[in-house]
Amino acid sequence: MAAHRQPTIAAIGEFGFLRRLLPRLPAGPDVVLGPGDDCAVVRFGNRNVLVTTDALVEHVHFERSWMKPRQIGRKAYLVNASDIASMGGRPRFCVVATAAPADFPAADLEQIHRGLAQAAAETGARVVGGNLSRARELSLSVTLLGAAPRRPVRRSGARSGDLLFVTGTLGEAAAGLRRLQRDSAARGAFVRRFLEPRPRLRAGELLAAEGVASAMIDISDGLLQDLRHLCAASGVGAEVEAGAVPCPPRLGRRALGLALAGGEDYELLFTVRQRDLKRLATLHSRLGCRLTRIGRIVSKSAGLQVLDARANEMNIEELGFDHFARARG
Amino acid sequence: MAAHRQPTIAAIGEFGFLRRLLPRLPAGPDVVLGPGDDCAVVRFGNRNVLVTTDALVEHVHFERSWMKPRQIGRKAYLVNASDIASMGGRPRFCVVATAAPADFPAADLEQIHRGLAQAAAETGARVVGGNLSRARELSLSVTLLGAAPRRPVRRSGARSGDLLFVTGTLGEAAAGLRRLQRDSAARGAFVRRFLEPRPRLRAGELLAAEGVASAMIDISDGLLQDLRHLCAASGVGAEVEAGAVPCPPRLGRRALGLALAGGEDYELLFTVRQRDLKRLATLHSRLGCRLTRIGRIVSKSAGLQVLDARANEMNIEELGFDHFARARG
Numbered sequence: 001m002a003a004h005r006q007p008t009i010a011a012i013g014e015f016g017f018l019r020r021l022l023p024r025l026p027a028g029p030d031v032v033l034g035p036g037d038d039c040a041v042v043r044f045g046n047r048n049v050l051v052t053t054d055a056l057v058e059h060v061h062f063e064r065s066w067m068k069p070r071q072i073g074r075k076a077y078l079v080n081a082s083d084i085a086s087m088g089g090r091p092r093f094c095v096v097a098t099a100a101p102a103d104f105p106a107a108d109l110e111q112i113h114r115g116l117a118q119a120a121a122e123t124g125a126r127v128v129g130g131n132l133s134r135a136r137e138l139s140l141s142v143t144l145l146g147a148a149p150r151r152p153v154r155r156s157g158a159r160s161g162d163l164l165f166v167t168g169t170l171g172e173a174a175a176g177l178r179r180l181q182r183d184s185a186a187r188g189a190f191v192r193r194f195l196e197p198r199p200r201l202r203a204g205e206l207l208a209a210e211g212v213a214s215a216m217i218d219i220s221d222g223l224l225q226d227l228r229h230l231c232a233a234s235g236v237g238a239e240v241e242a243g244a245v246p247c248p249p250r251l252g253r254r255a256l257g258l259a260l261a262g263g264e265d266y267e268l269l270f271t272v273r274q275r276d277l278k279r280l281a282t283l284h285s286r287l288g289c290r291l292t293r294i295g296r297i298v299s300k301s302a303g304l305q306v307l308d309a310r311a312n313e314m315n316i317e318e319l320g321f322d323h324f325a326r327a328r329g
Numbered sequence: 330m331a332a333h334r335q336p337t338i339a340a341i342g343e344f345g346f347l348r349r350l351l352p353r354l355p356a357g358p359d360v361v362l363g364p365g366d367d368c369a370v371v372r373f374g375n376r377n378v379l380v381t382t383d384a385l386v387e388h389v390h391f392e393r394s395w396m397k398p399r400q401i402g403r404k405a406y407l408v409n410a411s412d413i414a415s416m417g418g419r420p421r422f423c424v425v426a427t428a429a430p431a432d433f434p435a436a437d438l439e440q441i442h443r444g445l446a447q448a449a450a451e452t453g454a455r456v457v458g459g460n461l462s463r464a465r466e467l468s469l470s471v472t473l474l475g476a477a478p479r480r481p482v483r484r485s486g487a488r489s490g491d492l493l494f495v496t497g498t499l500g501e502a503a504a505g506l507r508r509l510q511r512d513s514a515a516r517g518a519f520v521r522r523f524l525e526p527r528p529r530l531r532a533g534e535l536l537a538a539e540g541v542a543s544a545m546i547d548i549s550d551g552l553l554q555d556l557r558h559l560c561a562a563s564g565v566g567a568e569v570e571a572g573a574v575p576c577p578p579r580l581g582r583r584a585l586g587l588a589l590a591g592g593e594d595y596e597l598l599f600t601v602r603q604r605d606l607k608r609l610a611t612l613h614s615r616l617g618c619r620l621t622r623i624g625r626i627v628s629k630s631a632g633l634q635v636l637d638a639r640a641n642e643m644n645i646e647e648l649g650f651d652h653f654a655r656a657r658g
Contacts, residue, residue, distance in 0.1 A: 006434040006435075006436060007434070007435045007436070008431065008432045008433060008434060008435060009429055009430075009431060009432075009433050009434075009435050009438060009461070009463075010431040010432060011435070012435045030421070030422075031422070031455050031457055034455075034457050034458070035456070035457060035458045035459060039458070040422070040424065040457035040458040042421070042422045042457055042474070044373050044374070044376040044378050044421075044474075044476070045373070045374050045375055045376035046374055046375070047373040047374035047376065049373050049378070049474075051422065051424055051457060051458060051472075051474070052424070052458065053424040053425070053426045053458060053459065053460050053470070053472060054426065054460050055426040055428060055460060055462045055470065057428055057462045057463070057464050059465070060462055060463045060464060061462070092359070092371070092373075093359075093360070093369070093371045093380065095369065095380055095381070095382040095472055096382070097382045097383065097384040097426070097470035097472075099384060099386055099468060100338055101338075102337065102338060102339040103337045103338075103339060104337060104338050105335040105336070105337060105338075106335070106336045106337060106338050106340070106341045107335060107336070109338060126360050126363075127364070128360055128363050128364060128369035128371055128380060129363075129364045129368070129369040129380060129381065129382060130364060130382070131382050131383050131384060132338070133384045133386045133389055133390070133468075134338075134386070134389045135386050135389060135466060135468065136388070136465050136466055137464060137465055137466075139428060139462075139464065139468070141382075141384065141426035141428075141470035143380075143382060143424055143426075143472035145371070145373075145378075145380070145474075147373070
């Protein structure tokens with residue numbers, strides 16, 4: 001039967017599309033982990049290499065009026081570094097495909113690339129190549145290669161009974177984004193959080209090296225959306241205690257919503273087996289960040305629930321930012 | 330002194346910008362070859378890995394009306410494979426950052442990715458990951474990782490006295506592009522050449538493995554433009570015999586111009602030491618393509634010259650396609 005209206009990406013959504021497409025890609029030798037996780041893992045000789053790619057697109061992810069060129073470059077790199085962190089890897093080499101309008105100032109483009117190179121250097125990586133195309137809007141597609149840990153932490157390792165943790169605090173970046181959308185000159189701690197993610201590389205690497213995290217993902221699309229990805233990959237459900245979610249009270253009454261569904265946090269969401277809790281406690285001081293237990297993994301049939309202080313299920317409306325399903329700002 | 334008008338990318342051009350930017354990127358350990366060649370070479374353990382990235386952007390490199398979605402995906406991959414070929418490497422793994430308008434048909438996007446995955450599989454590589462963003466125009470930024478040969482062939486190895494060769498034939502793809510620009514429904518051999526590059530992977534790999542090519546580059550921006558890159562990297566000049574350039578007579582009186590400056594050929598341009606000519610002749614039948622000697626490398630001071638049948642210097646006007654310096658069709 002012919003469809004009368006062709007489904008668009010907006011109708012299917014980014015995740016829907018990737019879910020539909022990626023499993024159909026043929027696997028092959030030396031592909032340790034194919035599409036569907038934060039990074040792919042491929043093999044060169046006796047080394048496992050992490051590969052991830054992510055784009056920063058003007059008018060979708062940012063406006064030029066919000067940030068300095070250097071910050072655009074930094075952010076384009078850092079969101080990729082966060083994907084390396086979530087597998088427990090170490091950033092090594094990156095390339096960037098840049099597209100820019102013909103009338104874009106060369107000096108600004110240079111600053112973008114300096115920001116990118118500097119952020120890479122700060123995390124131990126190097127920009128080794130690039131490409132420049134003309135386009136109607138500015139975009140940076142960064143591909144980052146990382147050294148994989150002995151056992152990269154996947155999204156798929158969570159089991160019922162595991163406990164659920166996040167690093168740092170949630171919701172501030174999303175609050176910063178909303179301020180910028182109202183006033184492109186807005187500044188302050190929330191805006192800084194949005195403009196400059198701090199990928200949890202040290203925490204990710206230690207959690208992987210010590211074998212403490214059973215599953216891990218970075219929070220880019222919002223806690224619930226990324227938890228949903230983790231649950232889907234692991235074939236489990238989850239309970240999140242709303243009162244435990246680390247969102248600063250300064251965010252006001254929107255705090256929980258921003259923390260659950262705002263996105264742009266670039267914190268790590270991970271699960272730990274009960275038997276490994278003591279080892280996590282030992283590790284805590286070396287992770288370089290706050291750690292909060294926010295819930296637990298349950299069976300798949302229980303689904304994904306957010307519980308209030310009386311352990312009653314809350315109504316989840318917003319499930320994270322999907323570029324296509326929800327227009328921004 | 331402050332500039333009164335900020336230079337734009339259009340004014341500086343893609344190559345000018347990359348030339349200005351890339352040497353400033355900090356080098357680091359395990360970077361065998363940094364930015365500035367067709368691929369970077371990085372080290373993981375005891376393996377050298379080739380990395381290249383290139384984007385295919387709607388309205389800049391193609392129009393949707395010219396080709397089927399599958400062909401868009403194929404081409405996005407194949408132009409990257411050509412960069413791997415020019416270093417003598419073997420394609421292994423690729424990732425793709427796709428940007429598309431929200432109303433883009435999901436079925437078309439699926440076909441694009443199928444075309445890409447199929448082209449990858451045909452050359453022994455696998456698509457291991459991807460990302461999807463919203464954008465105003467369709468673009469595919471592919472990053473391809475390759476297994477490096479023992480000695481990757483660089484642009485910088487040419488010396489005065491080396492002879493200059495190209496694989497295949499030149500000018501047809503550019504003629505095909507011009508036909509499409511006049512009539513998006515145009516078909517035929519030239520159009521096919523433009524729509525579907527045939528990266529010279531076998532030739533590149535053999536030329537590198539046998540140590541026969543002293544310098545190599547793939548021809549994407551036009552013979553003269555890419556020869557200019559090779560000469561600049563090697564610190565040499567070159568003489569091209571116009572009569573020797575392999576351009577099909579069917580191209581008519583524009584043949585030489587299209588072959589010299591049209592671009593989109595994705596053939597290999599390489600240099601060979603005089604002492605290695607016999608080894609090249611022995612190798613020829615295994616390369617899987619036509620091979621033509623088109624000139625020789627001379628000293629840097631002689632510059633880049635095209636000689637007519639009487640060995641007089643011809644006037645070179647067009648020096649290849651630069652996305653920013655020259656607007657297309």
